Amino acid sequence: AQSVTQPDIHITVSEGASLELRCNYSYGATPYLFWYVQSPGQGLQLLLKYFSGDTLVQGIKGFEAEFKRSQSSFNLRKPSVHWSDAAEYFCAVGGAWFGNEKLTFGTGTRLTIIP
């Protein structure tokens, strides 16, 4: 069964500092990987995705993530955070079983930005 682990429940970062959110996955084949962001009371917005090819993927809002097969990781990074980046971040893995492409999410990392 597929699973996702986000080891950091809560991270606090100063505005302008760099950010790295960790994600480890378990999946039997090459996974489809995603990072979503959720602001309070809102649905999920896709930041970026990895399907194949270049292991460093660029997303919206200046985010990037690197797929490392040897470490089963897909960490999210941003060189300089903004106060508006404060939100909950979810890593997810997707598969395809007879058409059902359900996503399995991690428990999320809550990001707090301090001035």
Next chain:
Amino acid sequence: DTGVSQDPRHKITKRGQNVTFRCDPISEHNRLYWYRQTLGQGPEFLTYFQNEAQLEKSRLLSDRFSAERPKGSFSTLEIQRTEQGDSAMYLCASSKKRGPGSGRAGSYNEQFFGPGTRLTVL
């Protein structure tokens, strides 16, 4: 393209009452998913439709839960005899099954999420 919409956005009910939520997917999206998100957790898969056919249900979906997608467009999720443990955010997502694409990138159909319905059971 107005995105996935869900109604209502918030629902407060008393234990034992029935509630129904609606999801309107992006037009022409033939796949629809329901997820449940409890406090401090990531969303968890509940059920999946392709057109009007419900093809998979999670074990999380007890007998009190029923979902329909009668014409392959909007979907409803009903919870009967609500319990306090049903309090959660219910998220709907839709995707469009594309034809065979080139390489692996064409073999997964991205899901677009609605804003969710937050259910509070008192």
